[in-house]
Amino acid sequence: MPEQAPLTAEQKKVLQEKLQNLSPEELKQLQQQQCIFCQIVSGKIPSKKIYEDEQALVILDINPAVKGHLLLLPKEHYAIMPQVPEAILSHLFTVSKRLSQLLLRGLKASGTTIFIANGLAAGQRAQHLLVHIIPRKEADHLLEVEEKVVDEETRTTFQASIENRFNELIGLKKQVVPVAEKKPESKMGKSKVVAAEDSPRPKPVPAPVKVPSLSKTPASSGKKKSAVPKPIAQEKVSLDDIASLFK
Amino acid sequence: MTMKCDYCELIEENRGLIYQDDTIVIAVKDIAVVPGQVTVFPKKHYTIIEQIPDAIVVQCALMANKVGVAVFEALGCQGTNVIIKNGLSAGQTVPHCALEIIPRAENDNLPLRWEPQPVPEDELEVTASLLREELANLPPDSAKEKELTKNKEKPIPEKPADNYLLKSIRRMP
Numbered sequence: 001m002p003e004q005a006p007l008t009a010e011q012k013k014v015l016q017e018k019l020q021n022l023s024p025e026e027l028k029q030l031q032q033q034q035c036i037f038c039q040i041v042s043g044k045i046p047s048k049k050i051y052e053d054e055q056a057l058v059i060l061d062i063n064p065a066v067k068g069h070l071l072l073l074p075k076e077h078y079a080i081m082p083q084v085p086e087a088i089l090s091h092l093f094t095v096s097k098r099l100s101q102l103l104l105r106g107l108k109a110s111g112t113t114i115f116i117a118n119g120l121a122a123g124q125r126a127q128h129l130l131v132h133i134i135p136r137k138e139a140d141h142l143l144e145v146e147e148k149v150v151d152e153e154t155r156t157t158f159q160a161s162i163e164n165r166f167n168e169l170i171g172l173k174k175q176v177v178p179v180a181e182k183k184p185e186s187k188m189g190k191s192k193v194v195a196a197e198d199s200p201r202p203k204p205v206p207a208p209v210k211v212p213s214l215s216k217t218p219a220s221s222g223k224k225k226s227a228v229p230k231p232i233a234q235e236k237v238s239l240d241d242i243a244s245l246f247k
Numbered sequence: 248m249t250m251k252c253d254y255c256e257l258i259e260e261n262r263g264l265i266y267q268d269d270t271i272v273i274a275v276k277d278i279a280v281v282p283g284q285v286t287v288f289p290k291k292h293y294t295i296i297e298q299i300p301d302a303i304v305v306q307c308a309l310m311a312n313k314v315g316v317a318v319f320e321a322l323g324c325q326g327t328n329v330i331i332k333n334g335l336s337a338g339q340t341v342p343h344c345a346l347e348i349i350p351r352a353e354n355d356n357l358p359l360r361w362e363p364q365p366v367p368e369d370e371l372e373v374t375a376s377l378l379r380e381e382l383a384n385l386p387p388d389s390a391k392e393k394e395l396t397k398n399k400e401k402p403i404p405e406k407p408a409d410n411y412l413l414k415s416i417r418r419m420p
Contacts, residue, residue, distance in 0.1 A: 048371050048372065048374075048375040049375075050375060050378050050379055050382065051379075051382060060371055060374060060375050060378075062366070062371065063363030063364070063365060063366075064363065064364055064366060065361035065362075065363070065364065066364065067364075067366070067370075067374055068374055068378065070378075081312055081315060081327075081329065082312060082315060082316050082319070084312075086309055086312075089308055089309060089312060090305040090308065090309065092308075093304050093305055093307075093308035094301045094304060094305060096296075096331075097296050097297065097299070097301065097304050097388075098385070098388070100296055100297065100333055101297050101385060101388075102378060102381055102382050102385055104297070105381060105385065106377065106378055106380075106381030106382070106385075107377075107378070107381075109336075110334055110335075110336040111332075111333050111334025111335060111336035111337035111339070112331075112333040112334065112337060113330065113331070113332055113333065113337045113338075114296070114330065114331035114333065115328065115329075115330050115331075115359075116328065116329040116330070117326065117328055117359075118315070118326055118327045118328070118329070119325055119326025119327065119351065120325070120326060120353070121324070121325035121326035121351045121352055121353040121355070122325075122326030122327055122328045122349075122351040122359070123326075123328070123351075123359055123360045124326065136333075136334065136336045136337040136338075137336055138335070138336040139336075140336070142361055143330075143338065143358070143359055143360075143361065144338065144358060145280045145338075145357055145358055145359060146280070147278050147279055147280055147340065148278065148279065148280075149277065149278055150276070150277050150278070150279050150282045152277075154282045155263065155275060155276075155277050155282065158275055158282050158283040158322070159263060159265060159275040161283075161321040161322065162265060162275060162283065162285065162314070162317050162318055162321045162322070163265035163266075163275075164321070165317040165320050165321035166265055166266060166273075166313065166314050166317035166321075169313055169316060169317055170266075170313060239316065239319060239320075242319070242325065242326065
């Protein structure tokens with residue numbers, strides 16, 4: 001590839017303005033052109049294909065967690081799961097189940113992990129939705145996360161919040177009365193996790209945080225920011241922001 | 248199965264449930280990686296995904312997607328992981344197959360990632376051809392077979408290989 005001279009401030013400004021004026025369709029088209037996995041689907045970039053049909057493609061991950069790590073992707077470009085139409089999502093999960101069977105039998109794996117990352121914060125590194133199907137062995141030390149007992153008050157607060165939004169989404173009128181009054185500042189102290197075997201010593205947890213925009217490059221996402229625990233969102237999150245990782 | 252199951256218990260005790268219908272249950276977990284972690288599972292007890300009929304797998308996935316949006320919007324999180332842990336060696340702690348949704352924040356430092364292992368081209372090709380061959384010889388969906396035989400009330404004996412494989416996966420702490 002020919003080397004490119006760095007853009008001048010003026011050129012950058014023009015480009016940014018252009019990007020802002022793009023319609024969602026134009027933006028999607030642009031993302032597709034930039035997307036490595038769209039190029040794998042079209043065959044412009046070679047891959048180790050295991051299976052394909054009209055809607056889905058299965059390839060070997062060339063940077064696998066372990067041998068036999070599979071990537072299942074929709075042929076159409078979608079960044080995150082909520083954008084995928086139901087018919088395609090249904091297909092992806094039935095194929096996932098088959099692929100799990102394939103790894104159990106074909107590679108004599110003793111388990112499988114089916115893993116999806118939505119958003120940079122979740123570890124998503126490609127701008128194309130990927131379903132990872134990873135063969136597992138005992139003591140392979142992959143994806144080891146500790147589960148802790150969530151105290152009752154925190155759980156019921158989170159539960160009411162998620163349940164209310166979910167009911168709205170599926171068109172149910174029922175609204176749960178939150179257990180605690182919603183005071184944005186006082187939420188910090190209430191959000192705590194108690195280790196199962198520990199004496200109940202409150203520990204602050206990094207709760208989900210809302211940032212205005214996710215227009216960051218993957219490289220910059222490694223930087224740590226100070227946590228501002230705020231379990232209940234005060235503003236709406238834009239899924240488009242989360243999806244357009246590389247806008 | 249008479250084994251005590253945490254998720255079957257959630258249903259019995261109506262604990263943490265935010266939704267249920269004839270086939271699907273959604274609950275906010277009380278033992279979780281982070282608060283607000285949601286689990287979506289079939290009402291009927293299945294240990295691993297291979298045992299779940301496709302139609303129910305699909306219903307779980309579609310519901311998980313809907314509740315995933317609710318998690319995004321209600322908690323204002325910046326990302327979610329959707330995970331199915333299939334088998335003890337995959338870190339499965341409840342013997343009831345489920346899709347879990349873990350809300351993520353940029354600074355949460357959860358070790359839900361892996362170090363990529365660069366693999367030589369020829370080794371990849373060997374694995375790829377092995378898997379292609381195995382896929383071509385993969386027996387039909389056992390969950391589907393079971394449903395069919397149940398309808399006909401004519402049980403087909405399970406293959407010994409099946410039993411061994413499933414037993415080693417079902418093994419729970």
